[in-house]
Amino acid sequence: MLFCLFFEVMRKKIGIGILVMTLLFMAVYFYVYKDHRNISTEEESYTMDVKTLFSAYQNNETAADSKYLNKTIVVNGAVSMVSIETQSVVLDEKLFAVFSTKLVSGIRIKSNLKIKGRLIGYDSLLEQIKMDQCVILN
Template sequence: MHKKRNILIGLFILGILIFAGAGVYLYNKPRESAADKTAVVTLSAMALYKQYEANENAANQKYLGKVIEVQGSVSAISQQNGLAVLSLTTGNPASAINCQLFTSDKISAVKVGDAVAIKGKCTGFLMDVNLVDCALP
């Protein structure tokens, strides 16, 4: 009886360790740039913002978690958490398309007012539409 209980306890602890190990691996898994991925759609920053503004749920169905290419005019260049972020004009002065770049190697060539095309993974809408792991061509 004790042997069976000890085996069950051992299996339970082993299961917890495997689950915790998988969680740590997935949390620390390196992110991938969108540079080599095919965009599911190409659209203007203004069109993307208008879709999210009109119906966030419908826009999430189309774009959330997917690589998209957005074209627009750079309204700001900033740093967040050590990463470069390009903000694209949406036509609404209170909102933007925020594109967090995977690497900052091409950012020096970009200036406010420049027209750019940028690929990134859409993470949804929170005052602004947000893209991560972005890449400039």
């Protein structure tokens, strides 16, 4: 009798343990494999020119990171460099932007460009702001 009661309690504990482990596995799985962000359709958090954004990083890098890092931002500025091979553009010599789609060859140096992308950081050695997943808005 005591033996049967012991096995009944153990069976319930094992069942509850399996249920908890399954729920934990599912939670971790859905956290790790969540959908990727689509920056081009995402609503922007901030809109500004490159000089304003760069000034924020020059004044206080930590505060600027907490405000802008990993956010969708729309920036505008003058094109300083274009690289069709690497699909990148430099605006106002201060913002390095990598595009998610192929760049058109019509982008000219010193032309005004408005882009939307995700801010991924500030390189204090090169004094450049970095963005990725960018798209051209104008």
